[in-house]
Amino acid sequence: MRKRQIILDCDPGLDDAVAILIAVAASDRLELIGITTVAGNVPAKLTLRNARIIRELAGVGRELPICGGASIPILRDPVTAEDFHGSTGLGNIDFPKPKLRASRQHAVNFLVKTLRATKGFPATLVVTGPMTNVALAYLMAPDLVDGLKEIVIMGGADTEGGNITPHAEFNVFADPHAAAVVFGMDVPIRVLNLDVTHQIRASDDDVERVRALGSKEAMAAADLLAASNRLEENEKGRKAPLHDPSTILAILRPDLFEGRQARVSVVTEPGERFGKTVPEYREDGNVLWYDKADAEAVFSEMLGQLGRYPL
Template sequence: MRKRQIIIDCDPGLDDAVALLVAFAATDRLNLLGITTVAGNVRGELTFRNARIIRDVAGVSADLPVRAGAPRPLVRDPVTAEDFHGTTGLGGLDLPLPTGRASRQHGVNFLIQTLRATKGFPATLVVTGPMTNIALALSMAPDIARGLSEIVVMGGADTEGGNITPHAEFNVFADPHAAQAVFQSGIPMRVLSLDVTHQLLTSDEMVDRVRALGSRQAIIAADLLAASNRLEESAKARHAPLHDPSTVLALLRPDLFEGRKARVSVVTETGDRFGKTIPEFREDGHVEWYIKVDAESVFSELIGQLGRYPI
């Protein structure tokens, strides 16, 4: 069976880093064409650096493209989340600086070039940060939609309310105009919103199970998850949801998730609902809005993938 071709667009970020480690481990199922980064959890130069750090941690060749994309949202003022992810974006973990020369190719140009080349075998785009790069790429080159089989997004919220305002989830709030453009593109999408990621709470026992795998990569993944828990507990007195890794795990095990077809819009008008996602559930919807998950099995899949790294 041919591997699924994927591109990951991200803003690392503690949970983005874990998502990357899972994707790097799943080489038997996923052909990772490249990584693009965007300003979000921290500034753009830091998300770019962090993606390259995690590429090195995973032992992946520097030949795997990592490209920096948009340094700010389309319209709104920039918003970041250093209060959760730390000033570096990786929770203050002591990790070596990235090796190899940083490419100067823009992430949006990389997306356009790569997706034009995948029209014969469309790729999956996994998005774990603000959708700025995707909106820009689709605006500049609408034909790249033919190179996409689907977009898998961590973002939005409906029944759960928001995590940065009472109505809005951070990734969408950080660039709601971009999210609106992508949701309205008509491209098939799967959405891991807070409605489902809040069912995936990372217990201390789960962190210990990841650490017990023993590889350097698993230990760093455990450190990232533990840092998320510490920061989540200081703010909300609960364990951190497994937000961004849920996208890669949903690719690997879609049978563990249950959703409803929808069309989705985003509130872009200023006010207290700014950044809110509004799913309209209908059979002709091009968006699969996940609402339920087998949490225990998803965590088992996480353990299984991180267990692929050699000790």
């Protein structure tokens, strides 16, 4: 059976980094054909650098292109999240400097060119940061939807409320106009939103189970998870949710998640609800809005995938 092709559009970011490590580990089932980066958790220069760091940490070379993308949102003022990811975006963990360069191709051009080329075998686009790159690519070339099997997004919130404002989740809040474009695309979308990711948290014992796997990649993942927990505890007094890793795990094990079909709109008017996602639950919706997860099984799947790295 042919592997599922995926492109990861991200803003590394502690949990984005873990998502990359899982995606590479799952190479028996997933073919990661590119990483595109966007400003979000930290500025664009750092998200691009961090993706390069994790690519080399995972033992992957130039065969996995990394393309830097949008450095500012479409319309709103830029917003970042160093409080939750540290000034470097990777929790100030002392990773080696990356040696391999990023691609010279802009992320938006990469998405257009690559998705036009996957029309015969549509790819899955995984989005774990603000949706600026994806919206710009779609506005430039609406026909790229023919090369998409689906989009899997980490973003949004409904019943849980927001994590950057009382109403808005960070990735959507950082560029709600882009999110409105993406949710309006005529393509199947699955959303790992706060309603479900807040159910999936790694305890200190869980982090040590990852570390005990023993590979350098697993130990790096444990460091990233531990840093996430420290920062989340300092800000909110609780363990950090597995936001971005949930996207890859939902692709590998969709049976571990439950949700409802919906049409999703985004509040783009100024005011206290700015950046809020509004799911309208209806059977003909193009969005599968997840609201339940088997948290223990999701963590076990992550542990199993990270255990694939050789010692």
